[in-house]
Amino acid sequence: MQSKSNQWSEQLLMQLAGLESQTLPDSTLYIVGLPIGNAADITLRALWVLAGADVIAAEDTRETKKLLERFSISVPTVSVREHNEVAQSHMIIERLQKGEKVAMVTDAGTPAVSDPGARLVREVLKAGFKVMPIPGASAVITALSAAGLEPAGFHFVGFLPPQSKARRESLSGLLGQKESFVLYEAPHRIKDVLKDLSQLTHPQRRVVVARELTKKFETFTVLTASELETWAKAHEPRGEYVILVDVEPDNDALQLSEKDKQWIQALAAAMPASKASAVAAKIVGVTRDDIYRWLLSQKGA
Incomplete structure (x- = not known):
C-alpha cells in the first residue's frame, strides 16, 4: 500500500502535468511506450492511460503485471505477442466496438518498433478505430542521443536475420549504402554480428556498441570496425545490445582508376569475390581486404 503522502504527491x-484537463476517448487503441530498463523513465501520461484503460494488451502478461503492481494499477491484461497478434487483433477490435479503451504495451520500449504492435495497429486502423500514441522510451533513440553519430540521418534496421548467410548478406547491403544505421542484437548473437561487421566494413569505420541502456551497468563503447572482433572476444555477452554504425569514411583510399574498377568487377562476376580480390591485389598494389570490402559495397549498392 502507498502512504497518503505518496498518493498526494502523485495527484x-x-x-x-495537466492530465486532469485531458480526455481519454473510448473505442481507442493506445500505444504506450514503457521504460527500457529504468522503471523511473515511465511517463506520467503512460501511468494515467494504463490506469484508465479497460484492458491492457501485453507482449508478456507476466512482465507487464510486475510493472502494474509497482505502480498499484489494477487493470486486466490479455496476451498479444508476435505469434498471435493477427488473431488477437479481432478480439481487440471487438472490445473497441463495445466502446472500451485498450492500451497496448510490450515488455520494454515502444510497441511496433522491433516489437509486436504494428500488425495490431494496421488491423485497428483498417477497422476504422482511432490509434493514439503515448510516447515513451525507445532503445534506438536513447542510444543515438549518446553515440555521437554524424548528423546526416540514419537507417533503423532492428534485428538482423539470425542465419549466418542471410545476416552477412543483409550487412553487405547496409554497408554498401554508406549511411549510418542502427541494429538491435541479443547477447547470444552479439559476437557473431560484431565479427561479421569487422570483416565486411571499412576497418576505420566508427562503431558504437551500447548495452544495458538506462540500467546500472549501461555502457557505450566507441570502436573502429577493425577492433570489433577482438573487443567481442574480450567481453562476456550480457544484456541487450544496440549497435550504431557511423557513416563510412572516404573509401577513395583505394586509389583505383575507373578502368581498374571495371575489370575488377568483371573478374568478380566470374569468380568468388575473395578470389578476385586476391588476384587484383597482386596487380594494382591495393590490399586484398580493401578490394574485397569495396567489391562487397558495390554488390550492396
Missing part, C-alpha cells in the same frame, strides 16, 4: 504531479 499533485498529475495535476501539474
Whole structure:
C-alpha cells in the first residue's frame, strides 16, 4: 500500500502535468511506450492511460503485471505477442466496438518498433478505430542521443536475420549504402554480428556498441570496425545490445582508376569475390581486404 503522502504527491504531479484537463476517448487503441530498463523513465501520461484503460494488451502478461503492481494499477491484461497478434487483433477490435479503451504495451520500449504492435495497429486502423500514441522510451533513440553519430540521418534496421548467410548478406547491403544505421542484437548473437561487421566494413569505420541502456551497468563503447572482433572476444555477452554504425569514411583510399574498377568487377562476376580480390591485389598494389570490402559495397549498392 502507498502512504497518503505518496498518493498526494502523485495527484499533485498529475495535476501539474495537466492530465486532469485531458480526455481519454473510448473505442481507442493506445500505444504506450514503457521504460527500457529504468522503471523511473515511465511517463506520467503512460501511468494515467494504463490506469484508465479497460484492458491492457501485453507482449508478456507476466512482465507487464510486475510493472502494474509497482505502480498499484489494477487493470486486466490479455496476451498479444508476435505469434498471435493477427488473431488477437479481432478480439481487440471487438472490445473497441463495445466502446472500451485498450492500451497496448510490450515488455520494454515502444510497441511496433522491433516489437509486436504494428500488425495490431494496421488491423485497428483498417477497422476504422482511432490509434493514439503515448510516447515513451525507445532503445534506438536513447542510444543515438549518446553515440555521437554524424548528423546526416540514419537507417533503423532492428534485428538482423539470425542465419549466418542471410545476416552477412543483409550487412553487405547496409554497408554498401554508406549511411549510418542502427541494429538491435541479443547477447547470444552479439559476437557473431560484431565479427561479421569487422570483416565486411571499412576497418576505420566508427562503431558504437551500447548495452544495458538506462540500467546500472549501461555502457557505450566507441570502436573502429577493425577492433570489433577482438573487443567481442574480450567481453562476456550480457544484456541487450544496440549497435550504431557511423557513416563510412572516404573509401577513395583505394586509389583505383575507373578502368581498374571495371575489370575488377568483371573478374568478380566470374569468380568468388575473395578470389578476385586476391588476384587484383597482386596487380594494382591495393590490399586484398580493401578490394574485397569495396567489391562487397558495390554488390550492396
